[in-house]
Amino acid sequence: MLTKQRDLRTGRSVWQGERPPRFPRHGITGDTQSDVVVIGAGISGAMQADALSAAGFDVLVVDRRGPVRGSTPASTALLQYEIDQPLTKLTRQIGEEAAIRAWRRSRLAVDGLAARMKALSSAPVIRRDSLYLAGNVLDATGLAREGEARRHAGLETALLDAAALKERFGIDRDAALLGYDNLEADPVALATGFLRAAISRGARLAWPVEIVDLDAKPRSVSLRTREGYRISCRHLVFATGYELPFGQMPKGHEVLSTWALATAPQKRSLWPRCCFIWEASDPYLYMRTTPDGRIICGGEDEDFVDEDKRDALMGEKTKAIQRKLGKLLPGISTEADYTWTGTFGASTTGLPTIGKMPDLRNCWAVMGFGGNGITYSRIGAEIICSGLLGKGDPDAELYAFRN
Structure with a gap:
């Protein structure tokens, strides 16, 4: 073949x-x-x-x-310029100049994609900010360094401490980075x-x-x-x-399995600004909303590609995602209208x-x-x-x- x-x-x-x-x-x-x-x-x-x-x-x-x-x-279609690999870590892998170029190119790609969507009228252009929560990859101190690196690269980023994060988004974490103007889409x-x-x-x-x-x-x-x-x-x-x-x-790449769900519509329970939320963790939880008020949430990635094994874990992984989602956002419903699993690629650099x-x-x-x-x-x-x-x-x- x-x-x-x-x-x-x-x-x-x-x-x-x-x-x-x-x-x-x-x-x-x-x-x-x-x-x-x-x-x-x-x-x-x-x-x-x-x-x-x-x-x-x-x-x-x-x-x-x-x-x-x-x-x-x-696809859960969080169209972000933020690369999976933090800028501070990518800098150590490929050097500062190349890492900054890669991050800036992703920023340009998101903006170019928004312009192309508008020109074609192929899908509504919905801008979303993104909230990157402290986790086991970057703690509060690591997020502070990451924010400095992004601002040095010309990428506007705000560091929120625990108090600000709780006040503005109702989330209990040590810190978060707030990025701006990503894209939400129906893939x-x-x-x-x-x-x-x-x-x-x-x-x-x-x-x-x-x-x-x-x-x-x-x-x-x-x-x-x-x-x-x-x-x-x-x-x-x-x-x-x-x-x-x-x-x-390709060298430095692997194929993984992931799981996702979409909740029932619940517009009144959604968080302020409906920004993307994801974690500086491995594996990380990630989520977004839809225009009709659903929450799409995914994660629990595993480094295997056996389809039968992947599919057999659907129920277990869905429950794990629901538990994490409910813990992070206690006021929302985790009832799932849709659940799915799939295969995706990853790389050591995130590129x-x-x-x-x-x-x-x-x-x-x-x-x-x-x-x-x-x-x-x-x-x-x-x-x-x-x-x-x-x-x-x-x-x-x-x-x-x-x-």
């Missing part, structure tokens, strides 16, 4: 509560060609198709399941909007199509479908999420792998998203589009494949 096939999610997420988006079903029924083939029609593939078609490329998107049917519906609606924008410019979407072989040549790539048809293209982009090309894990694939000419990939999946999807679209246009990207080396 060209990509490692996984059972990416189980259960029903809140984004699947209504009728799924409809796209005409078109397979590949003969040999064809395109400037760029994008494998994967989730949020990453949709952003690639939008960016590349807007740049004038003839784009063909293929997916073995169908559009927006892989990991995208399992299914977001991906659908980007795909439709690309299609309106002439991009093609083919599904169900499974690519089983490729031949990367000096100036082109030749693909073969399961039915034996050939697809010729100048460039190939893997946007297959956690179904890794050839099953190969993804984006760029040209080693030893495969004209092949590119976006892999290893961590907790900033959609933010990194945006960065991936920017870097790969610039690369295919021959312009390059000033931050490309931050995310390049490592040997």
Whole structure:
């Protein structure tokens, strides 16, 4: 197989509560060609198709399941610039200059994504602040240092002590950092909007199509479908999420399991400003709200990918999340209307792998998203589009494949 096939999610997420988006079903029924083939029609593939078609490329998107049917519906869609790896820790790993660039690029990506959403009118643009609570990774003293590092990088951040945190948000923790202007979204609606924008410019979407072989040549790539048809293209982009090309894990990455729930609507019980809340802990709890007043809460991550084992823990993990949620916010209901579990990628630095694939000419990939999946999807679209246009990207080396 060209990509490692996984059972990416189980259960029903809140984004699947209504009728799924409809796209005409078109397979590949003969040999064809395109400037760029994008494998994967989730949020990453949709952003690639939008960016590349807007740049004038003839784009063909293929997916073995169908559009927006892989990991995208399992996303909790906290579109944050704050990287999983704190800036102070990332500085020790890759140096201050590179760490600051990575954090600033995520800030730019969130703002760019908001602007693109507004331009396309594909989904409402809802800005949310984020509250980062002291935990077992960064205590109150560590959060103070982290806040200083972020402000030094030009990222506005406020440090709240225990008294201020209790007064403003009703939360009992030693300290928290308050960041500003992240994005809240419905990931299914977001991906659908980007795909439709690309299609309106002439991009093609083919599904169900499974690519089983490729031949990367000096100036082109030749693909073969399961039915034996050939697809010729100048460039190939893997946007297959956690179904890794050839099953190969990029250096410094791993695939994990996670669990999430969405409560019943409870607008009157929600916390002030409905900011994102997450912890400086490992594993960390994270939560957001929805426009109809639900709380989406996730966490309890485990470093294994066995789907049967993951699914068997659904009940136990849901109860654990409910206990933590109820302890943190005693005034809310933890009754779950939706529960789901899924597979996701993480890295030791919190950064993804984006760029040209080693030893495969004209092949590119976006892999290893961590907790900033959609933010990194945006960065991936920017870097790969610039690369295919021959312009390059000033931050490309931050995310390049490592040997």
